Amino acid sequence: MKVADRTFPVSEDLWARARRLIPAGTQTLSKGPDQFVRGVTPKYLKRGSGSHVWDVDGNEYIDYPMALGPILLGYDYGPVNEAVIRQIKDGTTFTLMHPLEVEVAELLTSVIPCAEMVRFAKNGADVTSAAVKVARASTGREHIAYCGYHGCQDWYAVTTPRNKGIPAVLKDLMHQFEYNKIDTLEKVFAENPGKIAGVIMEVPGSDPEVDPATGLNFLQRVRDVAHRNGAVFILDEIVTGFRYSIGGAQKYYDVTPDLAAFGKGMANGFAISAIVGKKEFMKELDEVFFSMTYSGDTVGLAATKATINEILTKPVIEHIWEFGARLHSEVNAYASRLGVDFKIFGKPPRGGLMIKNARGEDDLILKSLFLQETVKRGILYGGPVFISFSHSAEDIKKTVEASCEAIEVLKKASESADPATFLEGEPVGVVFRQRN
Numbered sequence: 532m533k534v535a536d537r538t539f540p541v542s543e544d545l546w547a548r549a550r551r552l553i554p555a556g557t558q559t560l561s562k563g564p565d566q567f568v569r570g571v572t573p574k575y576l577k578r579g580s581g582s583h584v585w586d587v588d589g590n591e592y593i594d595y596p597m598a599l600g601p602i603l604l605g606y607d608y609g610p611v612n613e614a615v616i617r618q619i620k621d622g623t624t625f626t627l628m629h630p631l632e633v634e635v636a637e638l639l640t641s642v643i644p645c646a647e648m649v650r651f652a653k654n655g656a657d658v659t660s661a662a663v664k665v666a667r668a669s670t671g672r673e674h675i676a677y678c679g680y681h682g683c684q685d686w687y688a689v690t691t692p693r694n695k696g697i698p699a700v701l702k703d704l705m706h707q708f709e710y711n712k713i714d715t716l717e718k719v720f721a722e723n724p725g726k727i728a729g730v731i732m733e734v735p736g737s738d739p740e741v742d743p744a745t746g747l748n749f750l751q752r753v754r755d756v757a758h759r760n761g762a763v764f765i766l767d768e769i770v771t772g773f774r775y776s777i778g779g780a781q782k783y784y785d786v787t788p789d790l791a792a793f794g795k796g797m798a799n800g801f802a803i804s805a806i807v808g809k810k811e812f813m814k815e816l817d818e819v820f821f822s823m824t825y826s827g828d829t830v831g832l833a834a835t836k837a838t839i840n841e842i843l844t845k846p847v848i849e850h851i852w853e854f855g856a857r858l859h860s861e862v863n864a865y866a867s868r869l870g871v872d873f874k875i876f877g878k879p880p881r882g883g884l885m886i887k888n889a890r891g892e893d894d895l896i897l898k899s900l901f902l903q904e905t906v907k908r909g910i911l912y913g914g915p916v917f918i919s920f921s922h923s924a925e926d927i928k929k930t931v932e933a934s935c936e937a938i939e940v941l942k943k944a945s946e947s948a949d950p951a952t953f954l955e956g957e958p959v960g961v962v963f964r965q966r967n
């Protein structure tokens with residue numbers, strides 16, 4: 532495959548200006564330059580069409596982070612954009628409520644198993660935080676058991692290394708448990724009797740294990756342990772929603788949470804999120820303070836309605852599963868034939884890159900090398916590997932070809948005295964969002 536000679540003068544100029552004006556340089560940490568190989572990757576994208584994006588210097592790529600997940604159908608996707616443009620002409624936000632609030636709430640309750648009532652917001656963190664507040668309000672307890680990533684709000688961010696500016700006392704309320712290890716959740720309850728208000732978790736790349744004794748999967752067991760202890764079970768579906776199935780991971784894995792948080796994926800890149808759940812818990816939002824200027828923004832609502840209509844009437848979910856499976860299996864088979872410890876892990880609609888060194892450790896130099904060799908071949912990989920409805924058979928073929936060539940470079944580098952000498956730019960930094 533041809534390795535293009537790409538240059539980034541416009542990107543670099545923008546970045547120089549951003550560093551003077553914008554703390555951290557970026558609005559979203561996972562989109563910042565240190566998550567990519569500096570020197571060989573553009574820093575700014577300005578246009579997208581289907582599964583392809585163009586950087587500010589005019590170079591074209593097949594995209595896999597897909598804006599970190601929201602672009603489920605594709606960039607510049609006709610039916611969603613047309614619905615949004617029609618809505619913009621009528622008005623984006625008003626002095627009173629808008630009918631779409633009711634219509635889209637009805638739509639969500641018709642496709643998401645746990646959704647009896649709905650409230651909207653803008654980011655994932657808005658609604659995971661609302662869910663935690665509701666759990667606390669309905670139980671009169673304050674502590675939370677958590678598993679995975681849930682956004683930048685204080686209650687969760689206090690548990691991360693980026694906890695500057697957050698009262699340390701909040702950390703005492705948070706208790707981590709591990710995916711597929713039910714004893715770690717049972718321990719949290721045993722050590723904090725009568726204190727845990729809610730259990731919040733996301734479903735990471737791998738399947739929940741099934742307990743041979745009961746036939747219940749991990750998510751069902753978490754629900755049962757939470758309920759046995761009087762806690763609210765919250766499923767964070769920010770990533771899995773509208774991706775694993777139209778009803779999210781809860782439908783796919785047959786578990787009905789008390790509350791669930793949706794965001795990315797529901798509006799094909801327009802800003803909207805939703806907390807949904809059982810009426811007995813959602814009713815708490817009659818009194819819990821959850822009110823923002825743009826919660827009923829009609830653009831996000833119109834985009835959600837059009838996106839769900841596409842998922843209901845076209846084989847969107849089937850496509851992302853099938854094309855994701857093809858990408859994972861062909862690239863992984865080549866890596867294992869070459870004896871390189873490389874894997875696109877996870878479920879077909881939601882993957883990630885795992886690259887280990889000879890000591891079996893995650894290796895940022897080798898990961899950087901893979902990102903470098905693929906971006907030079909026109910494939911923009913990053914942390915997550917998301918397939919959209921617009922990724923074509925030709926896209927997957929080109930991506931497999933480029934990935935296999937990059938894996939050959941990984942092999943050469945791993946066998947050399949110093950793999951870092953193969954890098955043409957600065958390696959990626961530590962990924963903020965932990966894999967679990």
Ligand SMILES: Cc1ncc(COP(=O)(O)O)c(C=O)c1O
Pocket residue numbers: 653654655656657659679680681682683733767768769770794
């Ligand atoms: C599982 C999960 N929950 C919550 C969030 C927070 O969403 P947002 O960044 O839209 O606030 C994310 C974001 O990546 C996520 O992956």
